[in-house]
Amino acid sequence: MSDTDALTARVRARLDARLCRDDPAPLAVALSGGGDSVALLALVADWARGNGRRVLALTVDHGLNPASRDWSRRCAAHARAAGADWREVRWNGEKPATGLPAAARAARHALLADAAREAGARVVLLGHTADDMAEGDLIRAEGTPIGRLREWAPSPAWPEGRGLMLLRPLLAERREALRDLLRARGMDWIEDPANADLRFARSRARALGPMPRPEADAGVVSGARRLAALLTCAGGGTRPPRGDRLAAIRRRLAAGEDFDAVLCGARLSARGGRVRVHREAGEQMRGGLAPLRLEVGRAVVWDGRYEVTAHEAGLTVVPARGRLSALSPADRAALAALPAAARGAEPVLIRDGDPRPVLAGRPATVRSLVEARLAAALDATSQEADLIRPRMAPAPPTAYFEIDAAAAAGDRLTERTE
Known part of the structure; x- marks a missing residue:
């Protein structure tokens, strides 16, 4: 079995363990157009086709990058190719002068939750990886108060996220392995320049290169x-x-x-x-x-x-x-x-x-x-x-x-x- 086949099997097993089959409620997938979310959409869409589920890809336009309209267009194309429905939601209004990453994260969760609930979804799937978890551990060690990612957790948006759970089926997978899967499938993705902006703590953590795989939560x-x-x-x-x-x-x-x-x-x-x-x-x-x-x-x-x-x-x-x-x-x-x-x-x-x-x-x-x-x-x-x-x-x-x-x-x- 190839590495990409093994990755696919692992992700399918996680989806099997968490999700219902033959259910009319759609599965909401957060799709930014980056490599992690594009790989997530492809894997979830494959699983959904064989298990009688619809997929709704949700793209949040934060209004922070002049290329965001093109990114949304590319996300819509990925959704069509995967056989998924697609919707864009926008973060409108004034943006804070300080604390922008945290504010954008909160707005993203609220917008995703509202759209998912409106569509009748119970689960929002996110493309976080083992690299995201390792970077978060480093950020916390430096004193930034962010929560630790979990595979299955309630939406942090309240009350927008009432009744919704988040599923991160890629949390044990490496970012580069997902890109290998996309290359094998002939798929492209977006590289967000904000990921290289060293003003942000997560970008500084990412700039250090691949870190040791973090230990999973003990479940207690x-x-x-x-x-x-x-x-x-x-x-x-x-x-x-x-x-x-x-x-x-x-x-x-x-x-x-x-x-x-x-x-x-x-x-x-x-x-x-x-x-x-x-x-x-x-x-x-x-x-x-x-x-x-x-x-x-x-x-x-x-x-x-x-x-x-x-x-x-x-x-x-x-x-x-x-x-x-x-x-x-x-x-x-x-x-x-x-x-x-x-x-x-x-x-x-x-x-x-x-x-x-x-x-x-x-x-x-x-x-x-x-x-x-x-x-x-x-x-x-x-x-x-x-x-x-x-x-x-x-x-x-x-x-x-x-x-x-x-x-x-x-x-x-x-x-x-x-």
Whole structure:
């Protein structure tokens, strides 16, 4: 077996392990036109043809290079040749003067997620390689806070990426081996000049030449990662807590202290060896939990935690904080299952011309996103089939999380919903 045949077999095995067969949902492939993504598209399209799946190639035009229109044209041609559908999405608006690579990466994930969800996809495939992982390890060693690439992980875009997983089936393969595969198939690719721009950390890492193959993750979710995911998901945001703050909290938990802390928009309350984590209602005073006007029949995400679809016109979703006493006895009873400190962050609805709030689950359909998001963050899903019937919470009152303090400080996590 040739090297390219062996590479193809390895990638097919990874796709077999993660993806559904004979499913109407398309597979979304991020296609930049570079060698890695062109090889990914070719391999995924081959697999899809034999397994009854459609492929949608998505190209992001960041608007940063004058040649981007030609790149998109070439991407469209690659998609046609592979028998895939193709769509271009653009990053419009002002670009930041500093932190451009991080901003472009965040915009790319959000645009890919929006387009994939609109098309009905559950998985977005990315062309990262072992070289990308090695370069990322070097960048982190120099102090740049970027996450480590994983073969299967939730989309980092939130709430755009809700319900979406990322699959990187080339993560164990070398960049040059993929180019050998393209040469063998007579295919071309784009070399982005930004990859040689030494102003950027990844370009400087790449300029050092091929690095030793990095070790793969052991597949074990650390206690720090569990606690960070819990706080981020409960708070509804996108930025995990800083490492130093998280470490300080874990030390206090390990010491058995009773204390309160607010991180990532979530409140952590430790009492008697148990910890409760829920959304911090006081975020309303700091710009969080903002009111959101609803449109009939259009699902929107409020506070990063709830997907709300109004059944009648003239509704605005707001936090319950400051309005709890005005709720009906039935609505107050429904919220009584939550800790008192968590109730103020729950969604209620205000009708035009009527100041009396009503619990959001009555004139609208409310779906909690927290539990499924946390499950994905903690690797509770391992393949696309797990996404077809994701674990969802009922309408409010929804989950808060109760953790054993020692488990939160260490490597175990238990969860309670009420």
